[in-house]
Amino acid sequence: MSDLKKVMLTFDPMISSKKPNDVVGESSCPFCSYTDMENLIKEDGSRLWVNNKYPTIKEVNQTVIIESDAHDFRMYEAESCELNQLFKFIMSCWRQFDEWPSNLQTVFLKNQGIHSGSSLNHPHLQLLGFKEDVGSLYMPSDFEGIVVKETDQLFITVSTQPICGYIELNLRVHQDAAINSWTNDLMGLVRFAVGYRDPSHPSYNIFGWKIDEYYQFKVVPRFVTSAYYIGFRLSQVFSTDQLIQIAEDLKLNYLSS
Numbered sequence: 676m677s678d679l680k681k682v683m684l685t686f687d688p689m690i691s692s693k694k695p696n697d698v699v700g701e702s703s704c705p706f707c708s709y710t711d712m713e714n715l716i717k718e719d720g721s722r723l724w725v726n727n728k729y730p731t732i733k734e735v736n737q738t739v740i741i742e743s744d745a746h747d748f749r750m751y752e753a754e755s756c757e758l759n760q761l762f763k764f765i766m767s768c769w770r771q772f773d774e775w776p777s778n779l780q781t782v783f784l785k786n787q788g789i790h791s792g793s794s795l796n797h798p799h800l801q802l803l804g805f806k807e808d809v810g811s812l813y814m815p816s817d818f819e820g821i822v823v824k825e826t827d828q829l830f831i832t833v834s835t836q837p838i839c840g841y842i843e844l845n846l847r848v849h850q851d852a853a854i855n856s857w858t859n860d861l862m863g864l865v866r867f868a869v870g871y872r873d874p875s876h877p878s879y880n881i882f883g884w885k886i887d888e889y890y891q892f893k894v895v896p897r898f899v900t901s902a903y904y905i906g907f908r909l910s911q912v913f914s915t916d917q918l919i920q921i922a923e924d925l926k927l928n929y930l931s932s
């Protein structure tokens with residue numbers, strides 16, 4: 676038996692039970708007209724970075740970026756100009772969040788859609804800071820795979836060793852790269868994920884890590900999680916031929932040339 680103790684996060688069901696939910700519940704949207712200004716950390720027009728009013732996990736500083744005051748805004752449908760403004764704001768918040776003394780490490784998390792773990796439809800994402808040592812939150816192999824695009828500052832792959840499976844799309848960008856040099860490609864990966872299996876119920880996650888001088892993102896189309904993974908920690912991946920086809924499709928139809 677291993678002596679290594681598994682890292683666990685402490686979930687508070689009492690706080691969770693108070694959370695609004697308009698994905699599977701019937702709550703009204705708290706982000707359409709945001710009023711809890713005591714939680715505001717930073718703002719840029721209608722974009723707000725706020726402390727999560729319902730911090731369900733004890734070991735984590737949970738913050739939320741409300742991307743727009745428009746309930747139906749979807750970042751992957753936004754014009755380049757608006758998208759770049761949004762990511763300029765997100766990345767400046769993230770850099771600021773990294774400086775919080777209580778954060779040992781920080782990550783980016785976006786949930787959208789019924790299978791993604793999201794409780795609110797309003798466009799938002801989370802910046803999470805771990806107050807306790809939870810070990811490394813990635814392995815280098817999580818981002819390795821079929822290379823889709825490679826430039827001086829940008830590196831995009833389709834995972835050959837996905838964390839959970841089946842399709843995981845990875846984008847790594849240098850911290851000094853201009854925002855408009857990579858956000859359209861990131862949204863290309865999201866559009867692929869959104870249209871992948873059930874476009875009428877699009878569900879996806881974007882995960883983000885700061886690793887040395889790079890930002891690493893992972894875009895994952897979400898379905899019901901495989902029982903192989905839940906019970907046996909076994910991940911599934913498509914055949915190499917199928918992954919190469921996906922890489923070609925991404926190059927041809929979703930990414931800038």
Ligand SMILES: [Zn+2]
Pocket residue numbers: 704705706707708745746797
């Ligand atoms: Zn709303």
